[in-house]
Amino acid sequence: MTISSDPLLIQSAAYTEGAQRGARYLQGLSARSVQGEPVPPGLDQELPRQGMEPQQVLALMDQLGAGSTVATAAGRYFGYVIGGALPAASGARAMLAAWDQVADVLTGPSVLKMEEVALRWVVDLLGLPSQTAGAFTSGATMANLTLLITARDTLLARQGHPRGRGLIGAPRLRIVASAEIHATVLKSLRMAGLGSDDICFVPVNDQGQMQLDQLPPLDASTIVIAQVGNVCTGAADPIGALAARCQAAGAWLHVDGAFGLWMRAGNSDMAAACAGLEQADSWVGDAHKTLNVPYDSGIALCRHPAELRASMAIGADYLPATNPGPADHAPEFSRSARGAETWAALLSLGRDGLRDLLMRMHRNARRVATELTALGFEVPHDVHFNQVFATWPQDETQAAAVVARVQASGEAWFGAASWQGRAGFRISLSNWATTDSDIDRLIAAIKSARP
Numbered sequence: 001m002t003i004s005s006d007p008l009l010i011q012s013a014a015y016t017e018g019a020q021r022g023a024r025y026l027q028g029l030s031a032r033s034v035q036g037e038p039v040p041p042g043l044d045q046e047l048p049r050q051g052m053e054p055q056q057v058l059a060l061m062d063q064l065g066a067g068s069t070v071a072t073a074a075g076r077y078f079g080y081v082i083g084g085a086l087p088a089a090s091g092a093r094a095m096l097a098a099w100d101q102v103a104d105v106l107t108g109p110s111v112l113k114m115e116e117v118a119l120r121w122v123v124d125l126l127g128l129p130s131q132t133a134g135a136f137t138s139g140a141t142m143a144n145l146t147l148l149i150t151a152r153d154t155l156l157a158r159q160g161h162p163r164g165r166g167l168i169g170a171p172r173l174r175i176v177a178s179a180e181i182h183a184t185v186l187k188s189l190r191m192a193g194l195g196s197d198d199i200c201f202v203p204v205n206d207q208g209q210m211q212l213d214q215l216p217p218l219d220a221s222t223i224v225i226a227q228v229g230n231v232c233t234g235a236a237d238p239i240g241a242l243a244a245r246c247q248a249a250g251a252w253l254h255v256d257g258a259f260g261l262w263m264r265a266g267n268s269d270m271a272a273a274c275a276g277l278e279q280a281d282s283w284v285g286d287a288h289k290t291l292n293v294p295y296d297s298g299i300a301l302c303r304h305p306a307e308l309r310a311s312m313a314i315g316a317d318y319l320p321a322t323n324p325g326p327a328d329h330a331p332e333f334s335r336s337a338r339g340a341e342t343w344a345a346l347l348s349l350g351r352d353g354l355r356d357l358l359m360r361m362h363r364n365a366r367r368v369a370t371e372l373t374a375l376g377f378e379v380p381h382d383v384h385f386n387q388v389f390a391t392w393p394q395d396e397t398q399a400a401a402v403v404a405r406v407q408a409s410g411e412a413w414f415g416a417a418s419w420q421g422r423a424g425f426r427i428s429l430s431n432w433a434t435t436d437s438d439i440d441r442l443i444a445a446i447k448s449a450r451p
């Protein structure tokens with residue numbers, strides 16, 4: 001590659017090329033098979049001796065990569081809980097790619113301010129205590145890790161075991177969690193040195209919600225992990241009642257609300273499902289699933305700012321930095337200013353737009369559940385938010401065949417799942433771009449794939 005007198009003009013041209021190719025990709029995505037083609041063998045090449053011009057690299061990337069993407073950005077993708085990307089957030093991502101800011105006051109003052117403002121908006125939208133401190137992480141897994149470490153350190157410090165001593169010789173902590181807690185929380189617990197073999201799992205009801213009368217005795221060495229947004233049913237645990245029990249015992253209540261925390265910003269009925277949310281000690285929410293910000297973006301929130309900083313502060317000891325920045329609130333040191341995309345997403349929606357988006361997801365999920373039932377499927381739960389689990393009651397083994405046929409049709413994409421011992425599939429209504437006609441096509445595809 002030759003360098004001209006202003007190298008950034010070369011970058012600008014490549015940037016435009018990438019953006020134009022991305023724009024053309026989006027223009028064709030609604031008409032394409034959701035599943036995408038097999039990955040072309042041409043991608044598996046040795047690194048050449050001679051480099052290529054940026055434009056050539058981008059053309060090759062587009063040619064070899066675009067057709068084999070899964071169309072998660074499009075409205076007919078209903079797998080896992082993925083979400084798309086709101087236009088403002090997607091455009092912000094593109095602009096941020098050119099800015100290339102590192103989230104810190106010295107390397108990205110304006111984007112850092114956007115992150116601060118976005119966190120304040122989120123705290124306000126969720127009705128959390130005003131002192132709540134937070135951080136943007138790469139996802140909910142890292143946000144859970146951040147807060148479980150904070151919970152661990154705080155409970156140990158309260159028992160006279162300071163942070164600087166780590167886990168060596170530390171008193172024992174207890175973990176109490178919903179039996180249907182997300183698999184990644186178990187990983188976060190292991191990464192936090194708390195293990196995942198000794199969890200006291202609390203049985204759930206037929207909606208996947210923790211049963212209060214099954215809660216073991218709690219004490220000041222207990223971390224209780226509840227969830228708002230069960231991945232199969234969308235249901236929320238009884239947070240208010242759990243918080244009261246935790247407070248009385250001196251236990252820490254952590255809420256994994258990866259995609260469901262936003263329910264609190266829905267209409268009053270939806271918000272009521274997470275009544276008492278503000279009484280928990282820490283919360284996790286996504287930006288990349290329900291909020292439809294591009295990947296990777298999660299949010300960690302803690303009602304005890306000093307404790308979060310004491311656990312995450314950079315430095316030789318555990319004392320909070322005098323001038324804490326984002327790197328003193330989360331595991332990462334250098335990172336992109338991803339929170340600016342959440343700022344853009346929220347600004348484009350406004351309060352009303354966010355509520356409307358959440359209610360549309362809920363309406364779409366209710367419609368899908370009703371139509372599935374009419375087609376002879378069974379939806380064995382209430383539709384709490386945006387998730388629908390269904391099975392073919394005459395013969396549950398048929399559910400996987402339905403999934404395979406729909407995926408192969410290219411009309412829609414969702415995955416097989418099992419829940420409470422039943423084999424079925426799960427449909428997530430979490431993409432801002434899903435239209436009524438996308439759901440018509442989903443239902444038509446399921447109808448022709450029916451056993």
Ligand SMILES: *Cc1c(COP(=O)(O)O)cnc(C)c1O
Pocket residue numbers: 081138139140141142182184185227229230231256257258259286298
């Ligand atoms: C997706 C999810 C996670 C993990 O979040 P990532 O952003 O993928 O790291 C944790 N908990 C729940 C309930 C989830 O849905």
